Amino acid sequence: MGIKFQQKYKVPYYETEISGKMKLPTIFNVALQVSGEQSTVLERSDEYVKSLGLTWIVTEYLVELTRLPSFNEEIIIETEATSYNKFFCYRRFTFKDEKGDILLTIDSTWCLINTETRKPAHVPDEIVAPYESEKVRTIKRTEKIPALENYRHKTYQVRYLDLDINQHVNNSKYLDWMFDSLDYDFLATHQVETLHLKYVKEVYYGTNIESRNKKDGLKTWHEIFSNELNAQAVIEWRKNEI
């Protein structure tokens, strides 16, 4: 396991949804900011990585959620680079309450791409060494998410402010679109229990995307689709206690 890095965070009102709980897409943003802070401390900032002609992308998230943080709650966000192989780096995020009880965990998969060709690159030891994560031979295989048939869908425009400093659509937007394609009443009365999200292909500004979903009881399947498949997810939900 790698070096652990922690930051405190207080949930502002504008990152909450109507229930007063923190929005899940925002949780990804905050998590990635914390890993960025660790990288800066370890002298492996995005600028450093870019100076080698490379950039990080997240390919996959696995979330297990006990409870979402609430408005004004002071939480602890812990992260560590757990292991890596030739192609992928694995990083865990743990969100804890003030007492140290776990609110949620995110297991994320990252790869490096060449900034010019946008093709995957091997992970150089010099980039990952300071994190002290374990080098492994095996590539983690996660469950395959089946292509959707007989889905419902909603269409979205990619907006100018969906793009961030990395010049592409902010990662969290895909989940925004997925959530929003579900009914208001379902969203207002249910909470995510587990989430498996795969990024397949970047969405570009100027395109319209279809957010497709299929629902079976407390399980939903999602696709973000433009001219091609951009992202997929499976979510297990539980009903809110009243």
Place this chain on the structure above:
Amino acid sequence: MGIKFQQKYKVPYYETEISGKMKLPTIFNVALQVSGEQSTVLERSDEYVKSLGLTWIVTEYLVELTRLPSFNEEIIIETEATSYNKFFCYRRFTFKDEKGDILLTIDSTWCLINTETRKPAHVPDEIVAPYESEKVRTIKRTEKIPALENYRHKTYQVRYLDLDINQHVNNSKYLDWMFDSLDYDFLATHQVETLHLKYVKEVYYGTNIESRNKKDGLKTWHEIFSNELNAQAVIEWRKNEI
């Protein structure tokens, strides 16, 4: 003038646009969070105000902008309730860089509404006393924004995650829609110099809104329109230095 309240803030990557500068809609969010913190310190939190059957709404913003904060920049956000009369409270926000130089100012106008009737209420002295702002007789009159004719427009759906803990569309979304109705090339090469934004009527979930704009050189006029006028703005822009 009232009691001043300050907080430090470090700009995270997910609040930046492609230029690496902080998004203006997000600046409103962060500003309002800081005024909320001051209210909590002064024992005038939103919960307290709600216990009196009232809630705050912002009716108007006037922004003067020298420079937007950048990614990772550590800034100081200062706020004070400057004055109030029977119907309105006036609050200023000043964003400063680390050296104390002013980046931007926001003059905001607030009123209280009855949570049940949604009608404006008089400002009770007991709510505003702790801020030590000056009681004045006059109501500030700002420039009237003319109704748009021969406008261009883009249509947007109100999304579930546009709603925040206050159960209504987050204030910053109106500006999101206004910006997004302009061309990519214009947004990527220009920066706001002054902004005058008026909230007229709340937008509700489930409605589609039209973001209308008209442009004349470095000035743009905006309307958010559903079945009625929801918000208006005038923005003066300047070209980015290259």
